[in-house]
Amino acid sequence: MTNGAQILVRTLLSEGVGTIFGYPGGVVLPLYDELYDAPIRHILVRHEQAAIHAADGYARASGKVGVCLATSGPGACNLVSGLATAYMDSVPVVALTGQVPTALLGNDAFQESDITGITLPITKHNYLVQDVSELQRVIKEAFYIAGTGRKGPVLIDLPKDILTTEVTSDEPITEINLRGYRPCYEGHKRQIDRAADLIAASRRPVIYAGGGVISSDASEQLCEFVEKTQIPVTATLMGLGAIPSKNPLFLGMLGMHGTRTANYAITESDLLIAIGVRFDDRVTGKISEFAPKAKIIHIDIDPAEIGKNKLVDLPIVGDAGSVLSGLIEKVTGVIGEEGWRNQIQEWKTRYPLTIPDDGKLHPQFVIKTLSTILNGGGIIVTEVGQNQMWAAQHYEFTRPRQWISSGGLGTMGYGFPAGMGAHVACPNEPVFVIAGDGSFQMNIQELGTVAQYHIPVKIAIINNQYLGMVRQWQELFYEKRYSYTELPDVDFVGIAKAYGIPGMRVTEPAGVRPALEEALATEGPYLIDFRVEREENVFPMVPAGCAICEMIGERHPHDEEGS
Amino acid sequence: MRSHILSVLVENRSGVLSRVSGLFSRRGFNIESLAVGPCEEDDLSRITIVVKGDDAHIEQVKKQLNKLIDVVTVRDITYQNYVERELALIKVQAEPGEPRSGVIQIADLFRAKIIDVGRNSVILEVTGDSEKIDAIENLLYEFGISELVRTGRIALQRCEKSGNGK
Numbered sequence: 265m266t267n268g269a270q271i272l273v274r275t276l277l278s279e280g281v282g283t284i285f286g287y288p289g290g291v292v293l294p295l296y297d298e299l300y301d302a303p304i305r306h307i308l309v310r311h312e313q314a315a316i317h318a319a320d321g322y323a324r325a326s327g328k329v330g331v332c333l334a335t336s337g338p339g340a341c342n343l344v345s346g347l348a349t350a351y352m353d354s355v356p357v358v359a360l361t362g363q364v365p366t367a368l369l370g371n372d373a374f375q376e377s378d379i380t381g382i383t384l385p386i387t388k389h390n391y392l393v394q395d396v397s398e399l400q401r402v403i404k405e406a407f408y409i410a411g412t413g414r415k416g417p418v419l420i421d422l423p424k425d426i427l428t429t430e431v432t433s434d435e436p437i438t439e440i441n442l443r444g445y446r447p448c449y450e451g452h453k454r455q456i457d458r459a460a461d462l463i464a465a466s467r468r469p470v471i472y473a474g475g476g477v478i479s480s481d482a483s484e485q486l487c488e489f490v491e492k493t494q495i496p497v498t499a500t501l502m503g504l505g506a507i508p509s510k511n512p513l514f515l516g517m518l519g520m521h522g523t524r525t526a527n528y529a530i531t532e533s534d535l536l537i538a539i540g541v542r543f544d545d546r547v548t549g550k551i552s553e554f555a556p557k558a559k560i561i562h563i564d565i566d567p568a569e570i571g572k573n574k575l576v577d578l579p580i581v582g583d584a585g586s587v588l589s590g591l592i593e594k595v596t597g598v599i600g601e602e603g604w605r606n607q608i609q610e611w612k613t614r615y616p617l618t619i620p621d622d623g624k625l626h627p628q629f630v631i632k633t634l635s636t637i638l639n640g641g642g643i644i645v646t647e648v649g650q651n652q653m654w655a656a657q658h659y660e661f662t663r664p665r666q667w668i669s670s671g672g673l674g675t676m677g678y679g680f681p682a683g684m685g686a687h688v689a690c691p692n693e694p695v696f697v698i699a700g701d702g703s704f705q706m707n708i709q710e711l712g713t714v715a716q717y718h719i720p721v722k723i724a725i726i727n728n729q730y731l732g733m734v735r736q737w738q739e740l741f742y743e744k745r746y747s748y749t750e751l752p753d754v755d756f757v758g759i760a761k762a763y764g765i766p767g768m769r770v771t772e773p774a775g776v777r778p779a780l781e782e783a784l785a786t787e788g789p790y791l792i793d794f795r796v797e798r799e800e801n802v803f804p805m806v807p808a809g810c811a812i813c814e815m816i817g818e819r820h821p822h823d824e825e826g827s
Numbered sequence: 828m829r830s831h832i833l834s835v836l837v838e839n840r841s842g843v844l845s846r847v848s849g850l851f852s853r854r855g856f857n858i859e860s861l862a863v864g865p866c867e868e869d870d871l872s873r874i875t876i877v878v879k880g881d882d883a884h885i886e887q888v889k890k891q892l893n894k895l896i897d898v899v900t901v902r903d904i905t906y907q908n909y910v911e912r913e914l915a916l917i918k919v920q921a922e923p924g925e926p927r928s929g930v931i932q933i934a935d936l937f938r939a940k941i942i943d944v945g946r947n948s949v950i951l952e953v954t955g956d957s958e959k960i961d962a963i964e965n966l967l968y969e970f971g972i973s974e975l976v977r978t979g980r981i982a983l984q985r986c987e988k989s990g991n992g993k
């Protein structure tokens with residue numbers, strides 16, 4: 265005889281699950297009892313939101329499915345923002361929630377909430393298990409759905425009696441058959457031929473690479489394609505790391521806080537090769553003026569992304585890696601005019617991202633220094649806001665999956681717990697959480713978790729004592745009326761200390777490197793409170809509703825010299 | 828903006844209907860009619876949805892429908908050659924005598940069946956395309972309709988005709 269909880273644990277093991285991030289409660293007690301001596305590691309977080317963010321961070325860093333567990337009602341509801349975060353960024357997560365016994369469903373029983381109903385629009389799929397005989401199949405399907413095609417979160421709601429019901433036999437299921445779910449990986453041959461023709465004929469091509477390249481693990485193919493064709497590349501926030509930042513053909517990020525070079529290149533290009541991107545409004549600005557002179561090739565695994573925001577000339581539905589391999593074979597060599605590459609190099613030298621050198625502590629300098637110390641390595645996890653944008657702009661990435669950030673939902677409080685997950689995925693990599701003082705306080709309680717499990721994440725708070733990104737908009741568009749965006753001074757080092765975590769406050773540029781080195785040299789978690797220039801802004805910036813070539817605010821030392 | 832008819836084959840499971848209708852409601856679409864029922868395969872159901880929207884918006888919803896795990900196929904038959912039917916049950920005032928014979932006359936004209944007769948009212952069953960049902964509804968209006976229910980439109984693409992298609 266075997267019960268539901270045992271089937272669940274056995275199936276998780278068969279899916280290769282090594283770690284679960286979770287938080288117990290009444291209806292999941294049978295499962296926790298099973299976990300007590302199961303060969304699965306369970307990390308007890310301090311808030312269920314952190315459990316799902318950690319599972320998400322684990323998934324982004326490893327490429328594998330992350331798993332979290334919560335009890336019914338309040339526990340399940342605390343997963344909601346995290347599910348939405350994972351859904352927006354197409355991250356494979358399986359969330360297990362307890363539920364009241366099947367006999368009580370719909371009765372407003374103690375700690376009942378209709379979590380499958382609540383999460384319908386923010387999961388790739390969800391299940392309410394109503395019979396223990398379905399349990400194994402449901403779990404298998406959930407992992408399959410989460411981790412294939414366009415990846416995403418799947419929730420399984422488990423009524424308590426499902427966990428306790430005994431069944432006699434439970435043959436392992438090896439085959440999954442979902443007639444309504446058939447992701448398409450191979451691009452259409454003829455479309456690939458046509459794309460190769462468009463590419464061959466182009467004079468000013470640009471590649472616009474995104475999160476799809478990362479989740480397809482297609483970085484190698486992308487780099488090979490770029491190497492062969494010498495086509496310049498820009499990446500979205502989600503695509504950072506797909507190509508090393510130091511590659512001379514890399515233009516930096518595009519979009520609202522993208523580089524001038526990237527945004528100009530898009531605007532002037534005659535062929536845009538969009539790979540694993542979804543033409544998000546933070547990227548395109550005024551959509552009618554996005555890549556106005558270009559023909560567009562769009563490679564995406566999700567047919568619903570084709571033509572969703574922008575009509576394209578040539579769609580290829582398929583996996584980025586597979587389609588790129590096809591294209592690499594078809595293209596003959598260097599593509600585009602020499603003049604185009606020269607123009608791009610000229611923009612690059614003319615409009616570099618700058619860091620003021622005035623003896624004050626600027627946030628960008630913290631990122632730059634970290635990038636230098638780690639030689640572009642490690643795993644960089646961010647919170648949301650200015651801290652996130654500075655990290656995106658100034659870190660020099662060397663590989664995919666080392667950049668972890670909430671892009672689509674922009675969830676404050678994501679970074680710190682996601683950093684815990686990233687460490688579990690890659691225990692030998694240094695993990696740095698670039699935090700805002702506002703965001704950090706959204707899941708600050710996880711200091712308890714990293715202290716308990718000795719998770720060596722290094723927290724770098726870019727402390728401007730503001731909800732900086734919102735303050736920036738108020739400065740620029742609301743006449744500096746800083747309505748409810750100022751945050752009082754907090755002794756973050758003192759808080760860390762209370763949890764037994766060492767830390768340091770830095771107020772001057774000279775202190776940055778020693779502090780980061782100290783953090784690296786310290787075993788276990790470490791916190792640095794960087795007291796940065798409070799009213800620093802993120803530039804360049806495309807104001808809302810403008811075309812992406814209409815950027816404001818960046819200082820241009822070279823312009824000044826020239827004119 | 829025009830009415831689109833979508834014929835959607837889904838797994839017969841709890842929650843499917845909210846998944847499907849959720850895709851419309853989150854985009855602010857108002858579904859004109861929706862009919863669900865068994866179809867040619869045991870464990871599948873067919874949903875016929877009539878919804879107004881411009882072609883691009885409907886195209887996006889169709890693709891989103893296709894992404895639902897429980898949706899097996901989605902067909903937009905708006906621009907196909909199709910047959911459609913709707914069934915209505917109409918309870919109408921029909922006192923014995925002149926009113927009742929008036930109602931019977933209209934029923935005959937529309938080949939509606941009288942399926943229940945009471946002291947002062949009758950229930951009619953009528954099938955046809957939506958225009959036909961609108962028409963009989965209008966004519967019966969003056970007699971006094973006390974209750975009315977329509978199934979919503981169901982539709983199938985027409986059969987392929989024999990020969991070489993000419």
Ligand SMILES: Cc1cc2nc3c(=O)[nH]c(=O)nc-3n(C[C@H](O)[C@H](O)[C@H](O)COP(=O)(O)OP(=O)(O)OC[C@H]3O[C@@H](n4cnc5c(N)ncnc54)[C@H](O)[C@@H]3O)c2cc1C
Nearest residue numbers: 474475476480501502519520521540542565584671672674
């Ligand atoms: C404060 C803030 C500011 C921001 N500013 C910017 C900015 O300036 N610039 C910027 O770029 N972003 C910015 N973002 C992020 C932005 O909101 C979006 O999250 C991001 O641009 C989307 O990236 P993406 O297009 O690569 O798509 P993703 O969300 O990463 O989606 C991936 C795409 O790839 C497809 N895909 C998935 N798997 C595969 C596969 N195997 N093969 C092929 N295709 C696949 C998916 O179907 C999808 O279309 C900002 C976010 C915040 C919070």
Ligand SMILES: Cc1ncc(C[n+]2csc(CCOP(=O)(O)OP(=O)(O)O)c2C)c(N)n1
Nearest residue numbers: 649650651674676700701702703731732733
């Ligand atoms: C949960 C949540 N609430 C509100 C917002 C809106 N928001 C975006 S950035 C930001 C300010 C973030 O402040 P902080 O973490 O200090 O970062 P900074 O911009 O100062 O670097 C806010 C409030 C959000 N993205 N997420």
Ligand SMILES: [Mg+2]
Nearest residue numbers: 700701730732
């Ligand atoms: Mg701040």
